[in-house]
Amino acid sequence: MNNVKIKSKNLNVYYGEKQALFNVNLDLNEKEVTALIGPSGCGKSTFIRCINRMNDVIDICKVSGNIEIDGVEINDKNLDVVSLRERVGMVFQKPNPFPKSIYDNISYGPKIHGKGETKSELDEIVENSLKKAALWEEVKDRLDEPGTGLSGGQQQRLCIARAISVNPEVILMDEPCSALDPIATAKIEELIDELKKPTL
Amino acid sequence: MTKEQRLKKRHNAEKRFRFYGLASIFFALLFVLILVHNIFSKGSSAFMKTAINVEVFYDKDLLELELGASEEEILEADFFDITIESLLKVYPAKNMDEEDALIELFTTDAEIEIKKAFLNNKNLIGKKINLEITASDDIDQLHKGNYPRDLPEDRRRISNFQLEIYDVLVENKTITKNFNNYFFKNGDSRDPEIAGIGGALVGSFYSILICLLLAFPVAVLASIYLEEFAPKNKITDFIEININNLAAVPSIVYGLLALQILLATIQLPRSTPLVAGITLALMTLPRIIIPCRASLKAVPPSIREGALAVGASKFQSVFHHVVPLALPGTLSGTIIGLAQALGETAPLILIGMVAFVVDIPSTPIDPSSSLPVQVYLWSESAERGFVEKTSATIMMLLSFLIVMNFLAVYLRQKFEKRWN
Numbered sequence: 001m002n003n004v005k006i007k008s009k010n011l012n013v014y015y016g017e018k019q020a021l022f023n024v025n026l027d028l029n030e031k032e033v034t035a036l037i038g039p040s041g042c043g044k045s046t047f048i049r050c051i052n053r054m055n056d057v058i059d060i061c062k063v064s065g066n067i068e069i070d071g072v073e074i075n076d077k078n079l080d081v082v083s084l085r086e087r088v089g090m091v092f093q094k095p096n097p098f099p100k101s102i103y104d105n106i107s108y109g110p111k112i113h114g115k116g117e118t119k120s121e122l123d124e125i126v127e128n129s130l131k132k133a134a135l136w137e138e139v140k141d142r143l144d145e146p147g148t149g150l151s152g153g154q155q156q157r158l159c160i161a162r163a164i165s166v167n168p169e170v171i172l173m174d175e176p177c178s179a180l181d182p183i184a185t186a187k188i189e190e191l192i193d194e195l196k197k198p199t200l
Numbered sequence: 201m202t203k204e205q206r207l208k209k210r211h212n213a214e215k216r217f218r219f220y221g222l223a224s225i226f227f228a229l230l231f232v233l234i235l236v237h238n239i240f241s242k243g244s245s246a247f248m249k250t251a252i253n254v255e256v257f258y259d260k261d262l263l264e265l266e267l268g269a270s271e272e273e274i275l276e277a278d279f280f281d282i283t284i285e286s287l288l289k290v291y292p293a294k295n296m297d298e299e300d301a302l303i304e305l306f307t308t309d310a311e312i313e314i315k316k317a318f319l320n321n322k323n324l325i326g327k328k329i330n331l332e333i334t335a336s337d338d339i340d341q342l343h344k345g346n347y348p349r350d351l352p353e354d355r356r357r358i359s360n361f362q363l364e365i366y367d368v369l370v371e372n373k374t375i376t377k378n379f380n381n382y383f384f385k386n387g388d389s390r391d392p393e394i395a396g397i398g399g400a401l402v403g404s405f406y407s408i409l410i411c412l413l414l415a416f417p418v419a420v421l422a423s424i425y426l427e428e429f430a431p432k433n434k435i436t437d438f439i440e441i442n443i444n445n446l447a448a449v450p451s452i453v454y455g456l457l458a459l460q461i462l463l464a465t466i467q468l469p470r471s472t473p474l475v476a477g478i479t480l481a482l483m484t485l486p487r488i489i490i491p492c493r494a495s496l497k498a499v500p501p502s503i504r505e506g507a508l509a510v511g512a513s514k515f516q517s518v519f520h521h522v523v524p525l526a527l528p529g530t531l532s533g534t535i536i537g538l539a540q541a542l543g544e545t546a547p548l549i550l551i552g553m554v555a556f557v558v559d560i561p562s563t564p565i566d567p568s569s570s571l572p573v574q575v576y577l578w579s580e581s582a583e584r585g586f587v588e589k590t591s592a593t594i595m596m597l598l599s600f601l602i603v604m605n606f607l608a609v610y611l612r613q614k615f616e617k618r619w620n
Binding site: 052054057059082083085086089090091092094096097098099108109112113159162163165166 | 431432500502503504505506507508509510511512513516520521525
C-alpha cells in the first residue's frame with residue numbers, strides 16, 4: 001500500500017453564490033493513477049484545480065476546507081503558489097502550447113525555476129521530457145518549429161512534456177483526451193500509465 | 201409560400217445586400233477620389249517654382265569687397281545695389297515707375313539669392329554669372345496658369361507693363377520652372393514664393409516624438425496593470441469608464457487644459473513642440489490604452505493558465521507570454537493614435553502654435569509651427585500662392601498618415617502569432 005500524498009478534508013468551493021463542491025473528503029495515494037469520473041458539471045475540474053490553487057485565478061471562486069500535500073496545508077494564504085505549482089503540474093482539457101518553438105515550450109519551466117543553467121543541461125531536460133511524453137521521435141528534427149503547428153494529439157503530449165520538464169511530484173490532468181481522436185487518446189493513456197512508475 | 205418562393209426570396213435578399221454593399225463602397229471610393237483629385241490638382245504645382253534667368257555682375261566697386269574677403273565680411277556686405285542693377289538689365293525700363301514694376305517681378309529675397317551664390321563661389325568678384333532668380337508670387341502663379349490674365353487691369357495684381365515683360369521673358373525662354381526646394385527647406389513667410397513647410401515639418405516631428413515618448417510607456421504600463429493585475433472592483437470600473445470618456449473628449453478641451461496648466465501655471469514656453477507634445481500625449485493616452493487593453497484581452501486565458509501551471513508567477517506569465525502576444529495590436533494601436541495626434545489642430549492653436557514663426561526650430565523648446573496648423577494658417581491667407589501651398593501641405597500630411605497606417609498594418613501582420 002502506497003503512502004497518502006494528497007489529503008482533502010471538508011473541502012467546499014463556491015463560485016460566487018453557487019456552491020460547487022460539498023465537503024469533499026478524499027485521500028490520494030503516491031505512485032498511483034487516480035481517475036475522477038462523473039457527469040459534466042459535477043466538480044471534477046474544480047476539485048483538481050484546488051490541488052495546485054489554479055482557482056486563485058478565478059475572482060469569484062472561494063475555497064474553504066483543507067488540502068494537504070505530504071501533510072502540509074496548501075490552502076494557506078502565506079503559501080508560495082509558484083513553488084506549489086512547480087511541485088504540482090497540470091495539463092488542461094484543450095492543448096495550450098505557447099506560441100513559441102517546441103524547444104522553448106519545454107525549456108520555459110526549467111528556465112524560470114533556475115534548473116538547467118547551461119545550454120547542454122537544458123537540451124538534456126528537453127530531450128528527456130519529450131522522450132517521457134513519447135514525442136521525441138516525432139519532433140526531434142524540428143525542435144525550433146512552433147509548438148502550435150503540431151497536431152492536436154502531439155500538442156497535448158507537448159503540454160504533458162512541458163508539465164514533466166520541471167519534475168513535478170503530482171501531475172493533474174483535466175480531461176486531457178477530450179479533444180483527441182482514439183489513437184492519440186490511446187497514446188496518452190499509455191503514457192499516463194508509464195508516468196506512475198517510480199523508476200521514471 | 202412554397203419552397204421555390206422562399207428560395208427565390210432568400211436569393212433576392214442576398215442579391216440586394218450584395219448590391220447595397222458594393223454601392224456603399226463605390227460611393228466611399230468616389231468621395232476619396234474627388235478629395236484626392238481636388239487636393240492634387242490644386243497642390244501639385246506647389247512643388248515647382250518659377251525662376252527668371254538673370255545675368256548678375258558682381259561689381260567690385262558696388263560691393264566694396266576685395267578678392268579673398270572673409271565669410272563675415274561677405275555676409276555684412278551690401279548686395280542691394282548689384283541686385284537692382286542686375287534685375288534692371290532684364291528689360292529696358294523707361295522711368296522709375298517702370299523700374300519698380302520690373303523689380304516687383306522678382307522675389308523680395310532676390311538679394312539673398314545673389315549673396316548665396318556669391319558665398320558658394322567667392323571668386324566671382326568682377327565676374328558675370330547667370331543666376332535663376334525666383335520670380336515673385338504673382339508671376340509664379342501667372343506662369344503656372346493659376347492667374348487669369350484676361351481681367352481688366354485695375355482688378356489685376358499684375359500691370360499691363362509687367363505682362364508685357366512676362367511675354368518677352370517667355371519668348372526668350374529666360375523664365376523657367378524648377379523643383380521648389382524652398383517648399384521643404386524654408387520656414388513660413390509672408391511671401392508665398394519663399395514660404396515653406398520646413399519649420400512645420402520639424403515642429404511636427406518634435407511634437408510627435410515627445411508625444412510618443414510620453415504616451416507609449418505610460419499607456420502600455422497602464423493597460424497592462426488595469427487588464428492583468430488590478431482587482432476588478434468599483435474603482436477600476438470607474439477608471440475604465442473615465443478612460444473611455446477621455447478618449448471621446450473633444451481635442452480642444454485638451455488645448456484649454458494645456459493652456460491653463462502648462463502655459464499659465466507651469467509657465468512652459470508657449471508655441472513650442474514641447475508643450476504640443478505633452479498636450480498631444482494627454483490626448484493620445486486614452487486612445488492608446490483602449491486598443492492596448494483590447495489586444496491584451498484577446499490573448500486566450502489558456503496561455504496564462506499554461507504559464508501559471510508550470511510554475512510561472514503572475515508577473516512572469518504576463519511579461520513572458522501575454523505581453524509579447526499583445527505587442528502587435530499594441531504597436532498598431534499606438535501608431536494609429538500617433539497618426540491622429542499628427543493631424544490634430546485645435547489644441548495646438550490654443551497653445552500658440554498658430555503664431556507666425558519664420559525660423560526653423562532647432563530644439564523642442566523653440567517656437568514652431570506644425571503641419572496641420574500650417575494648413576490652417578495658409579488656408580486663411582489672401583495670397584493666391586498660398587492656395588497651392590495649402591493643398592501641397594495637406595498632401596504631405598496625408599502621405600505621412602498613409603505611411604504610418606501602412607506601418608501599423610505591416611507590424612501587425614509581421615509579428616502576429618497564431619495560437620491554435
